Amino acid sequence: MDLPIYPHRSSILNALSTHDTLVLSSETGSGKSTQVPQYILDSPIGEIRRKKSSSSSPSPAKQQKLITCTQPRRVAAISVATRVASEMNTNVGTTVGYCVRFDSTQSNDTRILYQTDGMLLREVTQADGSLLPRYSVIALDESHERSLRTDVLFGVVKRAMLARNYSRADKSDSDIPPEDASLLALRRRCRALKLPPLKTVVMSATMDISSFTSFFPNSTSLSIPGRTHPVQVLYLPTPTPDYIDGCLSAILRLHELYRESEGWGDILCFLPGQEEIEDVAQLLAAALKEGGSGKTEEAKLLGKIATSAGGLRGDRVQSLKGLGANILATTQALDEAQIVPLYAALPPEQQMVAFQPLIPGARRKIVLSTNIAETSVTLSDVAFVVDSGRHKTRRFNPATGMEALEEEPIAKAQGTQRAGRAGRTRPGVCLRMYPEETWDELPTAPEPEIKRVNLAQVVLQLKTMGVADPRKFDYVTPPDVQSLLKAFEQLFGLGALDRSMELTEWGVSMSKLPLSPTFAHLLLKSREFSCVKEMLTAVAMLSADNIFYRPNSSAKGNAVQRAAAAHKRFMSHEGDLPTLLYVYQTWKKEAAYVAASDKHRDKKMRQMQGKQKTSHGEWCTRNFVNGRALARAHDVRAQLEELCGRSTVKGGLGMDVGSSCGNDIVPFLKCACAGLFLQSASRDGVMNGGSKKGKPPAGGAGLMGRYKTTFGGFLCNVHPTSTLFQRNPAPKCVVYTELVVTKKNYLRGVTQIKHEWLGEVAPAFRSRFGAQ
Structure with a gap:
């Protein structure tokens, strides 16, 4: 009331x-x-x-x-x-x-x-x-x-x-x-x-x-009307050279200034993405662990926060970056504060920490969030907001078929929402890490997502609904025609649409899977190669983020070396998909894990313990594997398996989910080729450090070359997280699950194939596009 x-x-x-x-x-x-x-x-x-x-x-x-x-x-x-x-x-x-x-x-x-x-x-x-x-x-x-x-x-x-x-x-x-x-x-x-x-x-x-x-x-x-309490909005007098440093400085000073004498309240800091959140969390943990913001006199007045919010650019912040902090921030209080990351890729259990009571010893939460906390969720105890003024957004270029994850300034509507989070329960403060002149130049509202992303899944859904021509569908904001045509082209290439752009039986089957058209096509192809069991695992593992835990260079001891050694046992010479498959198979073989929702959980756990299996948590810790990501992949796989195995009469796909290629990896790789043929690439003729095309340097040095995509001819590098990164010599031909643009064009989910397979297992490679 x-x-x-x-x-x-x-x-x-x-x-x-x-x-x-x-x-x-x-x-x-x-x-x-x-x-x-x-x-x-x-x-x-x-x-x-x-x-x-x-x-x-x-x-x-x-x-x-x-x-x-x-x-x-x-x-x-x-x-x-x-x-x-x-x-x-x-x-x-x-x-x-x-x-x-x-x-x-x-x-x-x-x-x-x-x-x-x-x-x-x-x-x-x-x-x-x-x-x-x-x-x-x-x-x-x-x-x-x-x-x-x-x-x-x-x-x-x-x-x-x-x-x-x-x-x-x-x-x-x-x-x-x-x-x-x-x-x-x-x-x-x-x-x-x-x-x-x-x-x-x-x-x-x-x-x-x-x-x-x-x-x-x-x-x-x-x-x-919404907010019942006023929020004081403060700006920087001049642009900050590094908004990460500015946000860190503002958080520390707010934490020191507003303690018991002034009234506690949670601090919410908006950052562009997961990487920035993890960086700030580590720096913040290090700063709080060594005694907070230094309890300096300069932060006694509110105005000085805004005036000097970017002022820790110097030695203090730079020294913190070198100090590091290998701390799980949500499990202990540091200087009476609990650091809580919040972003979409976090497992649900970790996301819920932001809504739970404070841990013992903490008087406030410092929540580091992406725009997920703008309006989608409500954090009731927030009194202070630090706004970086940035967010990350995906942009799809229909002319090239490439998707870029770009960091951009927010819109005024987003900035207004961010500030509003500080006024729910008491008068609040919002510190914007940019000058007021920058605010005046921001667009009024963000660009609708339908104008900037791949529309293949939308077109497939509309066709499945019976919409004859998705171009004439009643949109609030119509998408670009070129984006729609690119989506038609992709679905045609995957066999979901025929030459008349009508939905095929293959397209109907693809639409039943809660996956992107590419991954749905990949999973359906596994029937032809008798590797349904293995491909279910691979697709489920792709649905879980960050399977491998990689300590950063500031981690204590020799954690980086131990993690690399632990991961090496899983690395497949053929690339990322077989590696993910082997991680899951090894985990199932060696670790004791039963989903909490399983009705027979206790009985199954006793059976596993009788077989002297290692506990799930211990296995993941020893192998530097993200346990929550594995558990999520396990749940996703179970649900995909149920859907694929269910009869077509009951809305399923009627697949033989027990179909397996066993120890023979070739059918699995051919399936990856057939499923991802639109996302294939060949090693570029000019290698790193090489000389003439086809003539690499003596001794094999420089065979870690770039790749040229089959469709579009874009030069790309293998992503550093791939098992094929810096492979020497690099495979001549690969398929990939994602092409992203950051500082470079990167291929992710890279798996090596043989070039001749493209014509053998993916006839559409030639017949639909005339590829040579």
Whole structure:
């Protein structure tokens, strides 16, 4: 009742009862994500009930309808669902559940379902899914982020509304253009199923309301105040040479200035990515371990924080960089502070630390986060925000087919959201690590993701939904035509579309897998080479980030050398995919691990211990392997195996998941070639330190050359984390799982193949593209 949204409860419900769409604009911290679904559930809008059916499978009209709230990120879906379940005095998985990729708690009792937008999109591709028959109300949260999946969902939900919210008295369908045969078919199907109308709530912290009210049918809008406490925003007088140093300095000074006499409060620092977060975490841990910020007199006045926030550029910060700190920051308090990293690649258990109570000895958290904490999650005790003004974003170049991970300045809308995190529970302070003149030059809003990413998966989903021409789909912001054409080209190359750009049976099978089109194609190809078992493992391992733990150069003792020696036993001469496969196989053979959700966990653990297996934690520590990443790969593999092995009648793929190539690695490598043939590269003729093409230096030196991609002819280097990095001599031909651009063009997930295999196992290599 103390939340800013509570006084507007009646207005929200009245607006939704008289309109099909409510566009709800509300500042961060108003309570919209947690409260609106509860308001709807307790109102007549949420009481769409039907008589129980005598059949075991009731019709869509007779099934209990759900209220769903979509989130761009899995951590938000899980944390908000947990919070709402707590407020309703129930457990997650009963009245309130969540559904994210490879993890779901929804049950037959679930009425409010928080899920990622990607999971709802996957549901759309199923039978009658385009009508969203399970739902009575759909809340599209964090719409201002304009993520790719959310943008597509806008169009999908609108089509479902146009099909379901028809006048039963008027069956002329005159409101549907005659050329839109698919929408007309949807409406007829809706009548047959007797589906009730669909309500939609579009929720956002900041957005252009008019663009959404004009896009969705029968819509109205409400604006609700959020933050109830003022936030003082301070800027640097001049640009800082290094925002990492500036952020570190600001955190240390805030930590010292605002102690018990001034009032404790958590500090939230926004940084571009995982690498920057880990760097700052180490520097910060080292600084706090040796006694905090030095308790200097210069930080007694608030104004001096802004004036000198970039002023630790000198000896102090540079010495910290050399000092290092091999500390797991979330397990111990340092100078009464708990350091908490927060980014998307963290395992869910580590992400949840940001929402848990302080550890013993800590008086505040210092949360180092990417833009995941801008609006997707709420950290209730934050009083201070340090904003680097930077974020990382992926950009796909349709002309080249290359994807770059670029660090860019944020938009004003993002900066406003970041500052707002400091004013939820008390007056706050936001320190921006850039001058006010820089703020004035920032764009108003970030560019929608649909304008800058690979659209292959979107096109595949739309075709599976029955959209005849994805170019004519109803987008809020239409993507570039060139990007769509590049997506068509890729799907055609993978066999998902035929020459008429119609969906093939292969494409239908690809759409059933919760994977990118490339990895779905790779996994399906494993049937031809009788290596389904091995490829399930490889694809699952690719879904888990950072399998190997590599200590940095500042780690104590000889950790770097020990890690290198431990990893060497897994390294395959053939490259990264076989290496990942061998890590998993060795772990299964030597370590005792059973998923916590397994009903027979205790019995299986006793059996493993009887076989004298090493505990999971001990095995991972000894081998410098990320235990949580392995556990996640294990869970992903189990779910992929279930989907692949399930019969086609039940929506599966009917694959023989026990099919194995055994100790013969050649079928596995040929499968990798057949699955990744569009991502092949040959060693460039001019080697590092070489002379003439085809004539490497004597003694083999310099055979660690660059690669030229088969399609596009781009010169690339093997990524330093690859097992083939600096291989001498380098393989003549490889396939790769990812091409990224940072300081150089890098190939990741590199596996060696034979060039002649491309024509042998991937006939499309020649027939579709005429490659030689």
